[in-house]
Amino acid sequence: MTHKTPHMADSQKILGIITVSVLVLLILYFGSSGLTRNIGKQPSGVSGDNSTMVFYFDDGRKRTFEGPVSENMTILLALLASEDGGRINLRYSLDKNEAIVLNSIDGHINNMGDKNWSFYLNGEKISTSDINRVGINAGDLIEARYE
Secondary structure: OOOOOHHHHHHHHHHHHHHHHHHHHHHHHHHHHHOEEOOOOOOOOOOOOEEEEEEEOOOOOEEEEEEEOOOOOEHHHHHHHHHHHHOOOEEEEEOOOOOEEEEEEOOEEOOEOOEOEEEEEOOEEEOHHHOOOEEOOOOOEEEEEEO
């Protein structure tokens, strides 16, 4: 019989935190050279130093996350923060040009049939391949729509 001891669980948690930290640092390092700012009208209802991310699923579900915006934060980093804080499952990779190749969000596969994940920043559509390059600001509304 195998069971986890508290020590093993703590070690796994620490390993997970280290893995996410390294991933974020790599994204910041490789993505910062092409970082752009998308300045649009900030929507009402989003306040302070936070931005809001809303996921719209094809089955009518909607999940909303709000959190602080750090310096040089991108849409991808906001996605990763939502994944960490809200149990959203994100699968993606980088191609040879460091563009995002999105595989799935919460089991909803990108480019499955006629369904794709689309991203919007303050109502303006953003190319999914560029979500690691598009910066966000406090007050921004980020929408991920499976449409």
